[in-house]
């Protein structure tokens with residue numbers, strides 16, 4: 001079963017419940033991609049009584065970002081809230097942002113309803129201020145309350161240092177309704193529930209070609225062809241050239257995670273709270289405590305998809321910059337994932353032509369958004385619900401300009417990093 005050598009893969013079970021497809025089949029809806037976008041569409045369909053669903057993944061279920069991410073279920077998109085208002089105006093921005101808080105609630109609800117064991121820790125997410133300027137937090141807090149109706153609690157620098165023992169930070173804001181969890185356990189549980197309710201799911205089944213011109217779509221795989229009335233393409237940053245109109249509109253971008261050895265009481269030398277934590281820089285660190293006393297630490301982005309040889313050390317050095325007292329801890333796992341990015345930094349969902357649906361480009365802020373987007377597509381397919389268009393009509397399949405777009409993304413990233421260093 002194809003998974004990276006990650007902490008999540010080592011601590012989740014149930015992946016072998018999904019065998020490869022072995023023969024051709026016919027179905028109403030074929031979903032390509034077993035990340036949250038595809039899985040939430042599948043579950044949303046069967047929950048609505050639309051049972052004739054096949055989902056395939058080229059590797060294991062949750063092989064992509066959905067089984068490797070930081071586990072933060074928090075509000076917002078990759079496009080920052082200020083950018084969102086600039087793009088669509090205050091009223092619409094508030095509505096779109098609301099989709100992501102709805103996404104958090106949907107995950108919370110499914111965890112409860114289906115009794116999903118995914119190591120969820122409900123304490124919320126801390127946004128720590130990396131810079132000396134304290135007005136960054138007070139301004140952001142006011143802005144989020146006024147523009148989005150989101151109430152964030154403020155923690156003053158001295159109070160913060162009682163639980164988060166780093167001199168890097170200058171206060172924090174708490175997003176209380178956010179939480180963090182084991183992303184692969186959750187993905188596999190969504191898959192198991194969709195299967196229980198009637199969907200057919202297959203792993204190690206890559207779509208090698210899509211024929212989408214006629215009323216019946218054909219999805220070719222190594223061991224058979226799936227003929228479907230409609231398809232949903234949800235391949236994230238792993239799409240490659242599978243379907244050109246989608247490939248032209250998205251770029252794969254790498255980001256990285258490591259997990260320390262179990263630290264026991266030593267974890268308290270760094271932070272004693274149970275929150276997931278990130279900071280106010282453009283390229284922020286993101287980390288959280290795991291249920292077995294380890295620290296999961298993530299950060300950095302790159303357009304180069306090759307995993308750096310010194311990945312463990314890069315992330316370990318990032319940890320030491322914030323918590324020098326962690327010198328000497330062992331890193332047990334490190335891995336990368338390929339996120340899918342659009343030029344406008346917003347998700348792309350919709351119907352590309354009759355019977356060809358898609359959900360991609362959730363970037364680095366996709367846990368909540370994928371879950372709600374998949375459910376919106378399920379409502380569109382099963383009930384002709386048009387709510388997905390609130391997102392789809394404004395943020396379409398804009399070109400990323402291939403290699404030029406990659407250079408542009410790299411330059412933008414370096415520019416923002418430099419801006420953060422100057423601010424520092």
Ligand SMILES: Cc1cc2nc3c(=O)[nH]c(=O)nc-3n(C[C@H](O)[C@H](O)[C@H](O)COP(=O)(O)OP(=O)(O)OC[C@H]3O[C@@H](n4cnc5c(N)ncnc54)[C@H](O)[C@@H]3O)c2cc1C
Pocket residue numbers: 032033034035036037038056057058059060061062063064065066067068069070071072073074205206207208234235236237238239240242255256257286298336337338339359360361362363364365366367368370
């Ligand atoms: C390291 C990392 C940390 C992150 N941390 C966070 C976080 O803490 N919070 C947050 O909100 N977001 C985070 N993200 C982003 C978030 O994980 C993603 O936005 C989200 O999971 C994307 O889901 P998806 O379903 O669109 O794609 P994916 O989960 O990538 O799923 C795509 C699936 O499609 C399959 N596939 C591809 N091609 C084919 C094919 N030809 N045939 C069949 N199957 C195919 C792949 O195997 C894959 O399983 C992180 C991402 C990474 C990489």
